[in-house]
Amino acid sequence: MPVFSYTSPNLENNGAIIGVDIFPPFAVIKDLRDKQENVPTKKLIGLIDTGASCSGFDAPIANELNLIVRDQQPVLTPSGESTHYLYDVVLVLNEFFTRGIPIQAYGLDLSKQPYDILIGRDILKSCTLIFNGWNNSYDLHLHPEHIRT
Amino acid sequence: MLEKELKIYEENKARLREENPSGGYVIIKDERIFGVWNDRQDALNAGIKEFGNVPFLVKEIGEKSNNINSFSRDILFVN
Numbered sequence: 001m002p003v004f005s006y007t008s009p010n011l012e013n014n015g016a017i018i019g020v021d022i023f024p025p026f027a028v029i030k031d032l033r034d035k036q037e038n039v040p041t042k043k044l045i046g047l048i049d050t051g052a053s054c055s056g057f058d059a060p061i062a063n064e065l066n067l068i069v070r071d072q073q074p075v076l077t078p079s080g081e082s083t084h085y086l087y088d089v090v091l092v093l094n095e096f097f098t099r100g101i102p103i104q105a106y107g108l109d110l111s112k113q114p115y116d117i118l119i120g121r122d123i124l125k126s127c128t129l130i131f132n133g134w135n136n137s138y139d140l141h142l143h144p145e146h147i148r149t
Numbered sequence: 150m151l152e153k154e155l156k157i158y159e160e161n162k163a164r165l166r167e168e169n170p171s172g173g174y175v176i177i178k179d180e181r182i183f184g185v186w187n188d189r190q191d192a193l194n195a196g197i198k199e200f201g202n203v204p205f206l207v208k209e210i211g212e213k214s215n216n217i218n219s220f221s222r223d224i225l226f227v228n
Contacts, residue, residue, distance in 0.1 A: 028197060053220075070193075070206065070207045071151075074217045077222070078221075085150060088207070102189070102190055
């Protein structure tokens with residue numbers, strides 16, 4: 001499997017971060033291309049979060065990319081259960097030159113965080129993650145189906 | 150947001166599950182059930198083609214839709 005290796009002298013504080021490009025869903029990309037309009041995209045800093053079953057991004061990005069809510073789902077946090085809206089998006093883990101990975105993601109307030117998106121287990125289910133704290137590094141192995149050929 | 154569509158989904162959930170025992174993704178726009186697709190991306194394609202990039206609901210109707218997402222820490226959701 002292709003592997004992305006990241007080393008940081010401050011891995012303990014920074015966590016496992018990775019560059020991510022976010023796009024609207026494939027259907028909207030196709031629609032925009034058919035109309036010869038630009039496809040909006042944004043480069044993000046992602047935090048790999050094994051404690052999140054689902055991904056979520058900083059909510060203002062939804063307006064920037066003209067994303068539209070397509071569903072709502074309950075979420076369990078230490079404070080209890082609540083229901084929130086979900087957007088369909090496509091993510092590209094740009095260190096891998098991956099194919100776009102379509103997911104549903106929540107809109108979050110990450111304005112005071114040093115990252116823009118939480119990469120949850122909905123992405124990690126296609127990966128092997130090795131967090132090497134002794135070496136201040138982590139390796140992310142991605143399933144070949146997501147690699148651009 | 151999507152209140153009408155979610156109400157229609159709840160009213161028709163049992164019937165949709167009965168008619169689609171292997172699950173799928175339903176599209177609901179206003180009070181209209183547009184159809185059910187096996188794949189979420191196919192459903193989105195059909196919805197965008199029919200309605201454009203405007204609000205409509207794409208809802209999983211199988212048992213998997215009962216799963217609850219979780220975050221191991223408190224986080225601020227926006228909506």
